[in-house]
Amino acid sequence: MVERAFMVRAGNDNELVEDFESRSLVAISWAELGDVSEIRSYDEMKSQFNAIDAYSKHNDRHIAQSAGQVHRFAVEMEEGHLVLSYDKTEREYLIGQVTGDYEWEPGDHPPGYPHVRRVDWKDSISRDVFTTATKNTLGSTLTVFSLDDRLDEIRAVLAGNIPDGSEDDEESVPFVDEVANQADELISDILANMDPFVFEELVAAVLRAMGYHAKKTRDRQDRGIDVIAHPDALGFEEPYIKVQVKRQQSTVGSPDMRAFTGTLGNGERGLFVSTGGYTKDARDAARTAEQRVTLIDRDAFIDLLIQHYDELEAEYQATVPLKRVYIPSQDPPLKE
CATH class of the missing domain: 3.10.590 (ph1033 like fold)
Incomplete structure (x- = not known):
């Protein structure tokens, strides 16, 4: 035995x-x-x-x-x-x-x-x-x-x-770090199995929770842009933000990034959300773009989701159900 x-x-x-x-x-x-x-x-x-x-x-x-x-x-x-x-x-x-x-x-x-x-x-x-x-x-x-x-x-x-x-x-590893890492991985599992269109709606919802006016574009008119956002309800205030969303395992390369930055006009900003991350060339293309582009990978999006979760609309909280718990912020002190 x-x-x-x-x-x-x-x-x-x-x-x-x-x-x-x-x-x-x-x-x-x-x-x-x-x-x-x-x-x-x-x-x-x-x-x-x-x-x-x-x-x-x-x-x-x-x-x-x-x-x-x-x-x-x-x-x-x-x-x-x-x-x-x-x-x-x-x-x-x-x-x-x-x-x-x-x-x-x-x-x-x-x-x-x-x-x-x-x-x-x-x-x-x-x-x-x-x-x-x-x-x-x-x-x-x-x-x-x-x-x-x-x-x-x-x-x-x-x-x-x-x-x-x-x-x-x-x-x-400190317990609080271990729990946080495990929670991030479980949230990542949910995102990895989420319908891509639902994920685009979730990205828009997180932007609204952050205080932006954001909505998903109509598929036939988006020209690669999945979400648009702006600071005011009428869309007069700058910056006008165009968002492209990729829920995928593979990294985004420079061709996709250049195609995205090419859609940005004067007074517009770009936000690229990719759960698969970015190649070095893609990051370089975003950095040298004429208009400012912000890149968000899976971990950064999870951080934003958690940070603004309480302000997220209930229907989108249901797509990533989370529960607040309290755990010690550090392990017990070592005994002498």
């Missing part, structure tokens, strides 16, 4: 931790799936989710993520593997060892959590004992996830050896 470790959360809000400990088990919900003891592969698990009305209405990412968690619990987890569960009231991790096969127990307690694994709990370990890197891993919001890359540290802690986290803490 290959040594492995898994985290299983004690319900949605820590409500099952006493049951887990007193009944020597871990359990997960997804009750509508039924008994999955005959399922042996991840693809079979996904098919089971897609066959259930309660789950098939979810998007592909949600189904894939849920199927992965149940597969880890019912198939990958084996007798002898380590399992952790968090008691957030005490800020302690229960650490135990799986003692048997997957069980389907729909009539057993806790109700609504019929997928069960029996566990021999070995110890309770304070969260503060672990290194920053391990605490970040343990902080995942998934119900079931692998801790294989932290197995050595977990075994050491279980044996009473407190890890020296000084080197780990010095090299680890």
Whole structure:
């Protein structure tokens, strides 16, 4: 048997931790799936989710993520593997060892959590004992996830050896930066899969949120210009801004840039938005253009979107649904 470790959360809000400990088990919900003891592969698990009305209405990412968690619990987890569960009231991790096969127990307690694994709990370990890197891993919001890359540290802690986290803490990325980077990548995923015409509308909406009067042009009249914007409602004030929008993976080259700058007349400014970025020649062409041109790549657009999100019209917030959360602006100070 290959040594492995898994985290299983004690319900949605820590409500099952006493049951887990007193009944020597871990359990997960997804009750509508039924008994999955005959399922042996991840693809079979996904098919089971897609066959259930309660789950098939979810998007592909949600189904894939849920199927992965149940597969880890019912198939990958084996007798002898380590399992952790968090008691957030005490800020302690229960650490135990799986003692048997997957069980389907729909009539057993806790109700609504019929997928069960029996566990021999070995110890309770304070969260503060672990290194920053391990605490970040343990902080995942998934119900079931692998801790294989932290197995050595977990075994050491279980044996009473407190890890020296000084080197780990010095090299680890601050949590706030890690979360921000992950959020940017997830937003980028949404933009990458957005219809190009919807993305053009979103660019116009962000400009309106910034205080400009902006609208998407009519396709047959745009001559390569996707959005027009200006400071006042009637369009009398300068600058008159022409915007070209490219939602693509490839970089914009100098021919496209020169074609764009050629549409700019006196008193007009250019704004080029490209999620794929720009070649050096394209940037040079924009810099030497007769009229001023501003370039916005994917990261810069995401920054603008986040900065002006609260002022964005509701229909466009719905295209990139974001939620404001508060996290520590820095990791806890190192212990001496």
